[in-house]
Amino acid sequence: MGGDHAPHEIVAGAVHAVRERGLSVVLVGSPRVVYEALADHDATKEVPIVRAEEALAMDEGALASLRRPRSSIAIACHLVRRGDASAVVSAGSTAGIVATGRLRLKAQQGVLRPAIAVALPTLPTPTLLLDAGANAEAKPEMLVQFAHLGAAYAELAYGIEAPAVGLLTIGSEAEKGNKLVKRAHELLQASPGLSFAGNVEGHDLLTGKVNVITTDGFTGNVALKTMEGAVRYAFSELRETISDSRLARLGAAMQRSRLRELRRRLDAEAYGGAVLLGLNGTVVIAHGSSKAPAISAACQLAADLSADGIVAGTGDRVAATHRSHRLW
Amino acid sequence: MGGDHAPHEIVAGAVHAVRERGLSVVLVGSPRVVYEALADHDATKEVPIVRAEEALAMDEGALASLRRPRSSIAIACHLVRRGDASAVVSAGSTAGIVATGRLRLKAQQGVLRPAIAVALPTLPTPTLLLDAGANAEAKPEMLVQFAHLGAAYAELAYGIEAPAVGLLTIGSEAEKGNKLVKRAHELLQASPGLSFAGNVEGHDLLTGKVNVITTDGFTGNVALKTMEGAVRYAFSELRETISDSRLARLGAAMQRSRLRELRRRLDAEAYGGAVLLGLNGTVVIAHGSSKAPAISAACQLAADLSADGIVAGTGDRVAATHRSHRLW
Structure with missing residues (x-):
């Protein structure tokens, strides 16, 4: 419905x-x-x-x-x-x-809170972005959990060993960001069983620099929708440029099938859905x-x-990691 | 330096x-x-x-x-x-x-705080995004000021009458978002001398739906860098697709000059810089x-x-609007 x-x-x-x-x-x-x-x-x-x-x-x-x-x-x-x-x-x-x-x-x-994980179309394996919109308001501890959930999922679903985790913020230095991410940065650095790779920025979403990107659901959702809009924009601009002259149209005809295929890969639909972890x-x-x-x-x-059993296994692994380090 | x-x-x-x-x-x-x-x-x-x-x-x-x-x-x-x-x-x-x-x-x-305004390449006139990174931590009142600064700038710099202002969040309904934007939404609706068009989402950055988008500097910076990264990604993927076969290469040669021109328009450099308002x-x-x-x-x-005298005029106009409505 x-x-x-x-x-x-x-x-x-x-x-x-x-x-x-x-x-x-x-x-x-x-x-x-x-x-x-x-x-x-x-x-x-x-x-x-x-x-x-x-x-x-x-x-x-x-x-x-x-x-x-x-x-x-x-x-x-x-x-x-x-x-x-x-x-x-x-x-x-x-x-x-x-x-x-x-x-x-x-x-x-x-x-503490379930998170929406979206697989971004990076190669050779997708980059997981979470939370992509479940929690508009988040606490630093939640960002650490999202990191663990994402890392466990990346291991189980994509077979990535010790997935690199990045924290989405506005500069590469530790002190860059708002209060939420500055505190989350400290907690992530101290979190056992996690390969924390430091801060990442908006332009790192599609570069495959890290396997998992942790963020609050507000920022994650804005970033995801901005990315979708930008890709759609680039393609519509491109279509316009291509059909601008007869010569270009000829070239476009040759490429149409390839373009369609590429666009499908980039398109929102191709993600095949987000997973609630x-x-x-x-x-x-x-x-x-x-x-x-x-x-x-x-x-x-x-x-x-x-x-x-990926979602269940993700939860088990996170629980085990935390139990062994007596964090809960 | x-x-x-x-x-x-x-x-x-x-x-x-x-x-x-x-x-x-x-x-x-x-x-x-x-x-x-x-x-x-x-x-x-x-x-x-x-x-x-x-x-x-x-x-x-x-x-x-x-x-x-x-x-x-x-x-x-x-x-x-x-x-x-x-x-x-x-x-x-x-x-x-x-x-x-x-x-x-x-x-x-x-x-209260200066804001970085970035002109996004929408047509026929740019869409202003602010704050794009000056204030990682913002209060709802600041988002209202950013809206007024952006609207005054859009009027003076682009000649847009009563520019439509959108609030960047994660859903079109008034109650969507975090505490900051929910409160800012209420204040923006009640703010005199402003054409508040309601919430906008990440995919609206490049559609020209509104003339001004107000947001805190953390979200604005993440969105801007995500947009840049996505456009860069779309083009690099496209280049790869195009050079994938000889037939496609032929078409690509025809279009190379047009593609370069388009990419320049979309590229970060083409914004010609952000303005501190x-x-x-x-x-x-x-x-x-x-x-x-x-x-x-x-x-x-x-x-x-x-x-x-655009920056000075923007400040004067915002001060006058607020004085006449006795907000300060």
Whole structure:
């Protein structure tokens, strides 16, 4: 029920995941609405529906998750908690997903706050940015936990040994930044079991300089959306430049297929969704603007993470690191 | 003396500004070092040097401006204060320039903190982002002042009537964001003489949706550097894609000149420098990585701003708006 293009693109993505990827998908929402969307694909017998009386609107925030215990996202989390589903995928209100996840699935042992981890398209392995928007207000201790969650995820999901962690701020020297990051810098330096590589800046997000970037959810979300907007801008400017003359158009025709392929890699949809780390359950948050291919990719990511026990393993590893160093 | 490529690129830029733009430039720094750099251009008789015993290193912060009263940036500010120069241009440490400017030139009447305004390359007129890094820690009242400073500058410098002002945060609804922006949102809505257009997000920086974007210096700096990094990334990825096959290389050759032109427009250097608003004097902060063309462009911007009385007029207008509404 969530996302700018719900229900049709969401349902189309689910049908694609079932038919083309062989995944097992359950749709949670208004039976009438979802059934009609499934009928458009002759898929009413292929994808089961679980009834949810209500849904969170895209502009509803964290409080709505308390007001609506029967929302589609709440029911979906319940399925995971009961073991009837392995993971949740949603393109709905991020604040609503995070709040509902915390309420229904609970945070992993010792985790102060779950964080949204986004995989940025660096090579050879993605750079993880977290928190990308779950906690607009954060304390220094949370930034240290985000660093540990991200490092554990990078190890388990990408096989990176001792991932390098950077702290997002406005200068490379230790004393650069606001109070939050200055204190977080001290704590990160003193944190055992972490390869802290010091400060990173906005232009380091896509250079692959570090494997994990820790930041508060406000800064992380602004940076992520700025990056998306800048890439979109560069491509639209480029399109305009290319079609500016006949000679250029000729060259553009040759490259169109390559450009499309590149843009897809850079595009928000290609991230395949953000992962909510720190909860007792796998939750993948798809971009609000997701269309069917992005939803299908998010379902694949959710299935892979769940099959490999990545989110649970991330929590276990963070808890073990902290226990062994008696930090809690 | 400041900047990653000082003194040679800085001096080369100054010589270009004098010879090609007909500007009158004074170089402030170590006479021996600057003289030698001028000699490389046979320009020792064209560009006067004012002696400064010391210089702030690029990694020196705000406190160094107190420790070094005879730094090149301090002497340059003095020249403006005494009326011996119309404006300062520096590619040195941003924190050092801001702190020295506040100390030597003082804030305009009623201004809590000067802010760095950067003109983003939107069309038909630039979008001003401020604060882009002067104040890592800000109070809600400062964000309102940045909005007024930016709006007055947009009117005077670009002739935009009643510029639309947006508040940078992580969602379009009023309640989205951290404590700082939520309070700033309330104050901006109640602020007379301001066309407040509500919240904007990271992807709105380059869409031209608003004329002015107000934010704290930490978020603004992260967003700006993220934007620069993303544009650079998109172009380098594109270059790689293009040279990937012979057919594509043919197309690329045709477009190379257009691509170069576009990249220049998007590139950090093309901004021609950021302006420090709220001080009794015109200060243009060039990018630390500036080479000669960027320094020459920054000199032009400084000369134009000074000739048109833009920075002084911005302060006067903000003071008048506030006086008439008895806010101070």
